[in-house]
Amino acid sequence: MSDATATPPSGGCPFHAAPPAAGACPAGAPEAVSAQAAAFDPFSDAYQQDPPEYVRWAREQEPVFYSPRLGYWVVARYDDIKAVFRDNLTFSPAIALEKITPTGPEANAVLASYGYAMNRTLVNEDEPAHMPRRRALMEPFTPEALQHHEPMVRQLVRDYVDRFIDDGRADLVDQLLWEVPLTVALHFLGVPEEDMDTLRRYSIAHTVNTWGRPRSEEQVAVAHAVGNFWQLAGRILDKMRQDPDAPGWMQYGIRKQRELPDVVTDSYLHSMMMAGIVAAHETTANAAANAIKLLLQHPDAWRELCADPGLIPNAVEECLRHNGSVAAWRRVVTRDTVVGGVPLAAGAKLLIVTSSANHDPAHFEDADLFDIRRDNAVDHLTFGYGSHQCMGKNLARMELQVILQELTRRLPHLRLPAQRFTYVPNTSFRGPEHLWVEWDPAANPERARPALRDAQAPVRVGEPVRHAAGRAMVVESVAAAAQGVLRLRLRPADGRALPRWSPGAHIDVDCGGTGLSRQYSLCGDPSDPGVLEIAVLKEEAGRGGSRWLHENVRAGARLTIRGPRNHFRFDEGCRRAVLVAGGIGITPISAMARRARELGIDYALHYSGRARASMALLDELAALHGERLHVYAGDEGQRADFAALLAGASADTQVYACGPARMLEALQDCCAALPGDALRIEHFHGTGGTDPAADAPFTVELKDSGLVLEVPAGQTLLATLRRANIDVASDCEEGLCGSCEVRVLSGQVEHRDVVLTRAEREANGRMMACCSRARTGQRIVLEL
Structure with a gap:
C-alpha cells in the first residue's frame, strides 16, 4: 500500500516497500546505466499510481533498459513486448511466479513447516509440458462453456447492489468488487463456500510474497498466510476428489486426471487450486475497480455508457488497455538474443511492462486518450499474448460487462468524491484498495420504475465486435x-x-x-x-x-x-522521403507531406492524375510545398518517370506510395534495387479474396493451440479459425487493413493482401487470414 496508515478491512498488516538491498550485479548487466534507469523503482508510489506514465521516458528514449534496483531488464514498447510473448522458448515464463524479492531463512523455514511446495502452473510452465496441460484443461474456458455462468453472475451483482443502493455512499471495493469476483471464481472452480475475508487476506499475501517487496519483519507474517493458503487449497482439493462429477473447473481437472494421469498430476492440481483462486478473482476484482474509477473520472464516457449499453463491451477493452489490473509480467532469457536492438545474455531476467505497451503511440493512435470507441482497444496486452495468454480472459470480460451494465442502469448518477487511492506495492498487479462513490438515493431510477432492477441486457462472451464502437x-x-x-x-x-x-x-x-x-x-x-x-x-x-x-x-x-x-504509418525519423500519389491516393500522401514539412525532412511529392481538373487538393498542396511538389497531369502530356526520379536515391531513402494498381506495380519495379522495406504502399482495393474455382484446400497447424485444421476451398483461413473458436481480430476482410495479421512459422504463403511490403512477403513470416492462403500442396504452421 502506498499509504502507510491504511489497513485492509479484512485485517492483517499492510505490506510496505523496503529500500533495495545492495548486491552484486547479475551476469550480463551493463557496466553503466542512465540516471532514469538507476532510479526506476516499481515499488514506488509513482509506479503504483500510474505505471504507463512512470515509464513514459522509457517508451520515448530507452525502451529496453537495465534496472540495478531490481536486477531485471525492463521492456516498455508494444512491439518488443509482443515479440517476447510470441517466443516462449527464448523467453521462458519460468520466473513468472518466482519471488521478486528473495525471503530470508526464517520466512523460508515457515513456508517449509507448512509443506509449501508450489509447483509449475499454466502461468510459469515451459514446453513441452505446458501445451498438453493447457489443451487438456481449456474446454471450460470456451465462450460456449462460459455462457451459462452469466445468469449467476448477474444475480450475484444485483444482490450485492441491493445491499447498498439506498445508502448514497459505498466503498465499491469492499461492498461489491472484491466479493463478487471471488464468489464467481469459487463457483467457476467448483470450490465450496469459504470465508471471504480469510481468502482475501491469503490472496493479498500471495501477491506480496510473489511480486512485492515486504520488509524483513513482515516476511514471516506473509509466509504464515501463504502457508495456510497452501494447506487450505489442499483440503479443498481433497473435498473435491470425493465428488469428482460435480460442476467446476477443478473437478473437470480431476476427471481429466483419470484420462491423462501423466499430464494432470496430483502436485499440478494442488498448485492450480491455489493459483486458480488468486488468478480467477484478484485480477478481475482489480480490473473492475480500475474500470469504474476511470469511467467516473471521465463522466462524459460514463454518461455515454448509461445512454447506450451497447458500448460497454468495447469500453471494457479500453479500460483494460488504459488502466488494466496487470501492469507487468516476467520472463527469463534462455539463450543470447536481442530485444529492441539491445543484446541480452542467457539468464537475463525481464520485466515486461504490458501497461506501458498499452500506451505505446506506435500501436494506439493518441494512446493516452481514454476513448471507449477506440476500435483497436482489444489489441491490449493486459491478458498477455500467445501460448500463455490468460485462459480466463472471457470470464473476466463477462464479469466486467455485467458489473458495468448493472451499475450504469441502476446508479447512472454515481459520482467520484475526492479521495486518495492506495495500492499494494508490487510489480505486476494493481487496483485501488478502496473506491468510494456517492449518489443521491432519492434519484435512483428504479424508485420510479421498479422493473428496472430486473431488466436484461445481452452480454458478449469473447472479443467485442469492432462495428459496435x-x-x-x-x-x-x-x-x-x-x-x-x-x-x-x-x-x-x-x-x-x-x-x-x-x-x-x-x-x-x-x-x-x-x-x-x-x-x-x-x-x-x-x-x-x-x-x-x-x-x-x-x-x-x-x-x-x-x-x-x-x-x-x-x-x-x-x-x-x-x-x-493506421497501417500505413509514416516514419518520422526518416532522413529522406519520396512521396508518390496517383489520383485519390493523394489523401494519405498529403498528410505525410505536411508532416515531413513540419519536421524538416528532405522530401519530394510526386502527384499523378489523368487530368488536372480531377486532381484533388492541388491548390492547397502547391501553397504548402512549392517546388517540392511535382504534378503530372495526363491531359497535359505529363507522366512521372519513376526510374529517373529514383535513379539517384540513397540507401536511406523511404518511398511512400498510394494510387492505382498499375502505378504501384511500375513503382515496385523501379524500387527493386532499394532495400526491401524502402517502398511502403497503400492500395485502393483488396485483391478479391477467395476464388472457389481456383483455390485448393490446405492444412494449417496452430502451434500454440495444438490444433490441426483443414481449410476447404472457398473458405478463408479466417473463417476456419473462427469455427475452431480461435479469436483473430478482423475488419475489412479484403486484405486492405492488416487487422487479421497472423504470424507464420513455416510453410509458403500465397499472399493476396495489399498490406505487406515486398520484403515482408519474401520473409514469409506473416500473412493476412482474411484472404491469403497456403501455396498449393503446402502445410502452414501459425503462431496461434
Missing part, C-alpha cells in the same frame, strides 16, 4: 475538392475532442442503411483535434459506398465512423 459525427461541410471528388469535414456530434491521428491513418465510414462500410484515408491537419477530413472519389463502377456518400451526404448530416487507425 462507432462514433457519431456531424458533417460540417461538403465541398468539391476536384472533378468527381468531395471533401468532407467531420466533427464529433458530442462536441468533444477526437483522438489524435498520424499521417497514413484512415477511418471506416458507415454508408447509411446500405450495410456498406468503407475505409477513407485522412487528409486534413493531424494537429486539429476537433475535425477529421476525407476526400471521396465517386466510383461509378464501385460497390456503392462512394456513390452513396456523393448522392446523400450534405452539411449537417450525421455519419457513423470508426477509428482512426
Whole structure:
C-alpha cells in the first residue's frame, strides 16, 4: 500500500516497500546505466499510481533498459513486448511466479513447516509440458462453456447492489468488487463456500510474497498466510476428489486426471487450486475497480455508457488497455538474443511492462486518450499474448460487462468524491484498495420504475465486435475538392475532442442503411483535434459506398465512423522521403507531406492524375510545398518517370506510395534495387479474396493451440479459425487493413493482401487470414 496508515478491512498488516538491498550485479548487466534507469523503482508510489506514465521516458528514449534496483531488464514498447510473448522458448515464463524479492531463512523455514511446495502452473510452465496441460484443461474456458455462468453472475451483482443502493455512499471495493469476483471464481472452480475475508487476506499475501517487496519483519507474517493458503487449497482439493462429477473447473481437472494421469498430476492440481483462486478473482476484482474509477473520472464516457449499453463491451477493452489490473509480467532469457536492438545474455531476467505497451503511440493512435470507441482497444496486452495468454480472459470480460451494465442502469448518477487511492506495492498487479462513490438515493431510477432492477441486457462472451464502437459525427461541410471528388469535414456530434491521428491513418465510414462500410484515408491537419477530413472519389463502377456518400451526404448530416487507425504509418525519423500519389491516393500522401514539412525532412511529392481538373487538393498542396511538389497531369502530356526520379536515391531513402494498381506495380519495379522495406504502399482495393474455382484446400497447424485444421476451398483461413473458436481480430476482410495479421512459422504463403511490403512477403513470416492462403500442396504452421 502506498499509504502507510491504511489497513485492509479484512485485517492483517499492510505490506510496505523496503529500500533495495545492495548486491552484486547479475551476469550480463551493463557496466553503466542512465540516471532514469538507476532510479526506476516499481515499488514506488509513482509506479503504483500510474505505471504507463512512470515509464513514459522509457517508451520515448530507452525502451529496453537495465534496472540495478531490481536486477531485471525492463521492456516498455508494444512491439518488443509482443515479440517476447510470441517466443516462449527464448523467453521462458519460468520466473513468472518466482519471488521478486528473495525471503530470508526464517520466512523460508515457515513456508517449509507448512509443506509449501508450489509447483509449475499454466502461468510459469515451459514446453513441452505446458501445451498438453493447457489443451487438456481449456474446454471450460470456451465462450460456449462460459455462457451459462452469466445468469449467476448477474444475480450475484444485483444482490450485492441491493445491499447498498439506498445508502448514497459505498466503498465499491469492499461492498461489491472484491466479493463478487471471488464468489464467481469459487463457483467457476467448483470450490465450496469459504470465508471471504480469510481468502482475501491469503490472496493479498500471495501477491506480496510473489511480486512485492515486504520488509524483513513482515516476511514471516506473509509466509504464515501463504502457508495456510497452501494447506487450505489442499483440503479443498481433497473435498473435491470425493465428488469428482460435480460442476467446476477443478473437478473437470480431476476427471481429466483419470484420462491423462501423466499430464494432470496430483502436485499440478494442488498448485492450480491455489493459483486458480488468486488468478480467477484478484485480477478481475482489480480490473473492475480500475474500470469504474476511470469511467467516473471521465463522466462524459460514463454518461455515454448509461445512454447506450451497447458500448460497454468495447469500453471494457479500453479500460483494460488504459488502466488494466496487470501492469507487468516476467520472463527469463534462455539463450543470447536481442530485444529492441539491445543484446541480452542467457539468464537475463525481464520485466515486461504490458501497461506501458498499452500506451505505446506506435500501436494506439493518441494512446493516452481514454476513448471507449477506440476500435483497436482489444489489441491490449493486459491478458498477455500467445501460448500463455490468460485462459480466463472471457470470464473476466463477462464479469466486467455485467458489473458495468448493472451499475450504469441502476446508479447512472454515481459520482467520484475526492479521495486518495492506495495500492499494494508490487510489480505486476494493481487496483485501488478502496473506491468510494456517492449518489443521491432519492434519484435512483428504479424508485420510479421498479422493473428496472430486473431488466436484461445481452452480454458478449469473447472479443467485442469492432462495428459496435462507432462514433457519431456531424458533417460540417461538403465541398468539391476536384472533378468527381468531395471533401468532407467531420466533427464529433458530442462536441468533444477526437483522438489524435498520424499521417497514413484512415477511418471506416458507415454508408447509411446500405450495410456498406468503407475505409477513407485522412487528409486534413493531424494537429486539429476537433475535425477529421476525407476526400471521396465517386466510383461509378464501385460497390456503392462512394456513390452513396456523393448522392446523400450534405452539411449537417450525421455519419457513423470508426477509428482512426493506421497501417500505413509514416516514419518520422526518416532522413529522406519520396512521396508518390496517383489520383485519390493523394489523401494519405498529403498528410505525410505536411508532416515531413513540419519536421524538416528532405522530401519530394510526386502527384499523378489523368487530368488536372480531377486532381484533388492541388491548390492547397502547391501553397504548402512549392517546388517540392511535382504534378503530372495526363491531359497535359505529363507522366512521372519513376526510374529517373529514383535513379539517384540513397540507401536511406523511404518511398511512400498510394494510387492505382498499375502505378504501384511500375513503382515496385523501379524500387527493386532499394532495400526491401524502402517502398511502403497503400492500395485502393483488396485483391478479391477467395476464388472457389481456383483455390485448393490446405492444412494449417496452430502451434500454440495444438490444433490441426483443414481449410476447404472457398473458405478463408479466417473463417476456419473462427469455427475452431480461435479469436483473430478482423475488419475489412479484403486484405486492405492488416487487422487479421497472423504470424507464420513455416510453410509458403500465397499472399493476396495489399498490406505487406515486398520484403515482408519474401520473409514469409506473416500473412493476412482474411484472404491469403497456403501455396498449393503446402502445410502452414501459425503462431496461434
